[in-house]
Amino acid sequence: MIRPHTLYKLLHEAFGNQHWWPMDKSYHRRHHTDPRFEVVVGAILTQNTAWPNVEKALDNLKQSRVLDVENLATMDREELCLLIKPSGFFNQKAERLGKLSAYLSTTYQGDLDVFFARDLHEIRAELLFLSGIGPETADSILLYAGNLPIFVVDAYTKRLCARLPLPIPLTYDEIQQYFEKNLQTHYPAHQLSSIYNELHALIVTLAKQHCRKKPVCEPCPLKMHCAFGP
DNA sequence: GTCCAGGGCCGTT
DNA sequence: AACGGCCATGGA
Structure with missing residues (x-):
């Protein structure tokens, strides 16, 4: 075996x-945003969805300059739906992105260094507590955005x-x-x-x-x- | 036109 | 605990 x-x-x-899952460093350097947040967003957008569709949605978010915690946490839900439409399931995903971003904003001031600088299983339990984030999405965030061993x-x-x-x-x-x-x-x-x-x-x-x-x-x-x- | 993709939730057995 | 329906777009 x-x-x-x-x-x-x-x-x-x-x-x-x-x-795999390369981060768009140059975009985030130019706009003073955290490249790890793009991975977090991608992890939700790719739920049961082909990656090229996710890329289109991420490109829309970048061109609208809203690919950061504060903007996704506060922007109009209808507008977010429109931007992520190519990735499918856009009503659910807009809701999930909004809730997660609001959580990161209020609890960690949007600082992913603080968010990821804790025990892996503590972070995992927090992610799973949010509706719309199951085991695979949580672990993708931990591994690909947080570089944590799961x-x-x-x-x-x-x-x-x-x-x-x-x-x-x-x-x-x-x-x-x-x-x-x-x-x-x-x-x-x-x-x-x-x-x-x-x-x-x-x-x-x-x-x-x-x-x-x-x-x-x-x-x-x-x-x-x-x-x-x- | 049909199938399916880097899931998760909710309701029913 | 396990299973089925649902969510939606775009490429093969």
Whole structure:
């Protein structure tokens, strides 16, 4: 049975570095805004949505100069809906962005340094308490915006785990614990956030190229370790 | 035209 | 606890 650290090694050999979820540093330097907030917003906008649609919405927010905590917390909900419309589910997402931004503004004065400079599980519980932020969105914010060591489980990860298969229940928490426990025994603590980051990105690449809904098993780098293939 | 994408909530079993 | 319907756009 393949284990997560072997999965990581094989996928990295097959696909190389993914440098996923890059932040638009130049925009945020020019406008004196926090690039991590763009990742927070992206994490909500990408809920069950293809990334190109999210990019269009983020571009709209940038061109309107409102991609920061204070503006999203206070701006008119209708206007926000219009800007994020390309990302779909815009009524829910506008509500979620507004509530989260208002929370960050009132509780942390919009300072993400303060927000992220605490215990990981404390921040996670706070995010999950907000309506519209579930485990994957919370963990994406923690890992990709906060650079904190938590493994993100998405639909692709679940599908891969089901097909290999891995000998665990296919629930979010079980999969997350299984990956983290294993990787923690193979890498030093200070590397874990970048390992989790990279592995999640590699699984997405695998799922798009091979482990699709209609699988394309030739030539999958995991073929020799997978029970699914024909 | 059909399918589906980097989920989460809510109501029903 | 598990499952189904719902939310919406744009690209394949």
